[in-house]
Amino acid sequence: MIRVLIAEDMHMIRSALVALLSLEDDMEVVAEIERGDEVLATALRVRPDVAVLDIDMPGLDGLSAAEQLSARLPDCRTLVLTGLSQPGNLLRALKVHVKGFIVKDAPAQTLTDGIRRIAAGERVIDPELVAAALETGSSPLTARETEVLRAAASGIRVAQIATQLSLSQTTVRNYLSNAIGKVGGRNRIDAIRISRDAGWL
Amino acid sequence: MALWRSDRAVRLTPVGAVACAGLLPLLQVALAFSYPDNDVRTGLWSLAVTVVYLPLHLRHVWYAARGVRLPAGGWTLAAMAVVIIAATPLAGNTWPRAYAGLAASAVLVLPGPWSFVLYLSLVIAAAPASLLLGLPWNAAPWLTLSVLTGSGAVLLLVWLSAALVRLQSARQVLAQRAVAQERRRIDDDLRRTLGAALESLAARGARAADLLQSPPGRRAELVAELSGLADDSRRTLAEARQRVRGYRRPSxxxxxxxxxxxxxxxxxxxxxxxxxxxxxxxxxxxxxxxxxxxxxxxxxxxxxxxxxxxxxxxxxxxxxxxxxxxxxxxxxxxxxxxx
The missing domain is CATH 3.30.565.10 (Histidine kinase-like ATPase, C-terminal domain)
Known part of the structure; x- marks a missing residue:
């Protein structure tokens, strides 16, 4: 029996996923949660074999939750459900040892098969997502530029970013300017939009 | 380089040509006040006549620099010629330098051989006219050179500006043509592939609707048709995504x-x-x-x-x-x- 944890913030979709997996003879849904920051604590308590995580959740995004799971509960394999709109997320998912990366609108059979294969030790990556990631390309931003742009995306001012990241305001401006140039944005807002769409933030 | 590639630089070149064409006559007015054998009277005549003919000249330059056909150009050139030539005995012995503007306007307004004939005639006539007005004989060649270089500079700027404007408009036409061609290609491609797939989906949907009206005994057939419809829809969606990605062609x-x-x-x-x-x-x-x-x-x-x-x-x-x-x-x- 494969013990499955489901983390999805949209109630209707979460219920549908639970109902779908409950129909499978070899699967048991041991926990269903709606916030990303509850994933680790719940997983440590119920010890699932596979955690099915939505990529966008309140509290903590699915990939960060997967990173925490990988560090604290390596035996639990993660499968992330995502949209096609942010192909750059695949790279981040692979880096945090996500074992499955499936698009949300895939047939139900793909999800159940994916959970079985992941539980058996395989890696399941949707070919559509690989194609989209190859299409978009890897992020042109350095780790620091990504960090600064992500901070800017949260709406805080340059002075606050500088304090938060222990940098001078000039350095923050330089990083932002480099990031805007590298992603081909017209301004900071445009660069944040492009990077978000590509999944680089 | 970036400046010259920009549209703003192209838009500014006609302004540059007009500015240059306006500067030379003003220099001429200054000479009419200060050159030996000229005085305030000749200077005032020069100023008054320049005020009359300069707008006409600048109008010629402005239209030509943008590569636009000048309405009633022949008439305005004639008016300019009358004003400049009539002012020759009154505006001082350096006034024939103003023939430079007239010669440049003639080339810009008149067609083919006539413009060159008039241009050369004015350049050649400038020195004798000045000599008759009392300009020293050794200053005459410099005056001819001044008319030649003054008119040449204006014409060169106008030619450069018009060439840039034409180049920009040609580039826009090429870009528009490329966009139209790409749209046509995508349109054909979509009609041939996704269009056919969508028609097939519509046909399957219609068949499923027909089966809904049929007796309950054909339920299995309806289920098969609906699951086939779902499979086809998914396949079409995947194909649409692949097509959209294919249009981007990364390196x-x-x-x-x-x-x-x-x-x-x-x-x-x-x-x-x-x-x-x-x-x-x-x-x-x-x-x-x-x-x-x-x-x-x-x-x-x-x-x-x-x-x-x-x-x-x-x-x-x-x-x-x-x-x-x-x-x-x-x-x-x-x-x-x-x-």
Whole structure:
């Protein structure tokens, strides 16, 4: 029996996923949660074999939750459900040892098969997502530029970013300017939009 | 370079031509006040006549510099000629320098041979006219040279500006044509592929609707039709995504770099070996699909630890070899665009 944890913030979709997996003879849904920051604590308590995580959740995004799971509960394999709109997320998912990366609108059979294969030790990556990631390309931003742009995306001012990241305001401006140039944005807002769409933030 | 590529620079060139064309007559007015044998009277005449003819001259330059046909150009040139020539006995012995503006306007307004005849006549007439007005004989050649260079500078600027404007408009036409061609190609492509698929979906939907009206005994048939419809819809959606991605055509180099990054992130130590001579810019849909399938397969394989992607240039294009743990797969990429 494969013990499955489901983390999805949209109630209707979460219920549908639970109902779908409950129909499978070899699967048991041991926990269903709606916030990303509850994933680790719940997983440590119920010890699932596979955690099915939505990529966008309140509290903590699915990939960060997967990173925490990988560090604290390596035996639990993660499968992330995502949209096609942010192909750059695949790279981040692979880096945090996500074992499955499936698009949300895939047939139900793909999800159940994916959970079985992941539980058996395989890696399941949707070919559509690989194609989209190859299409978009890897992020042109350095780790620091990504960090600064992500901070800017949260709406805080340059002075606050500088304090938060222990940098001078000039350095923050330089990083932002480099990031805007590298992603081909017209301004900071445009660069944040492009990077978000590509999944680089 | 960026300045000259910008549209703003092209928009400013006619203004530059007009500014230059306006500056030379003002210099002439200054001379009419200060040159030997000239006085306030000649200076005032020069100023008054310049105020009358200069707007006409600048109008000629403005239209020509933008490559636009000048309405009633012949009449305004005639008016300008009458004003300038009539002022010759009154505006001082350096006034024939103003023939430079008239000569330039003649070339800009009149057609073919007549414009050159008038131009040369004015340039040649400037020196004798000045001599008759009392200009020293040794100053006459300089006056002729001044008329030649003054009119030449204006004409050169106008020609340059008009050429830039024409170049910009040609570039816009080419860009519009390229966009129209691409739209047509995408339209044909969508009609041929997705259009047919959508028609088939509509037909299946209609058949399913018919089956709904039929007796309950045909329920199995209806279920089969509906599940077929769902499969077809999914296939069409996947095909639509592939098509949309196909229109973007990323470079082969970028695709290989990203493939190496993804594989490395998945824990597969990946090396990329590219020829020094470079690789084609673009990749055709078939080898691209093969490369993506190979990357997807490698990402899905848990046991693979190392991978080398080698690109070797051949006569027909490039041969890619994806070698993972001793197992190699080759993909031939036909040349679409050389680097």
């Amino acid at each position: 082969l180099r970028a695709e290989l770099d990203t493939a190496a990054t993804l594989l490395s992130a998945a824990g597969i130590e990946t090396r990329l070996r590219l020829p020094r001579t470079g690789i084609p810019d673009t990749i055709a849909p078939e080898p691209r699909a093969a490369l993506r399938a190979a990357v997807t397969r490698l990402l899905g394989s848990e046991g693979v630890s190392a991978c080398t992607i080698t690109a070797a240039v051949s006569t027909d294009g490039v041969r890619l070899e994806v070698r993972a743990d001793g197992v190699a797969e080759t993909i031939d990429v036909q040349t679409e665009g050389r680097p």
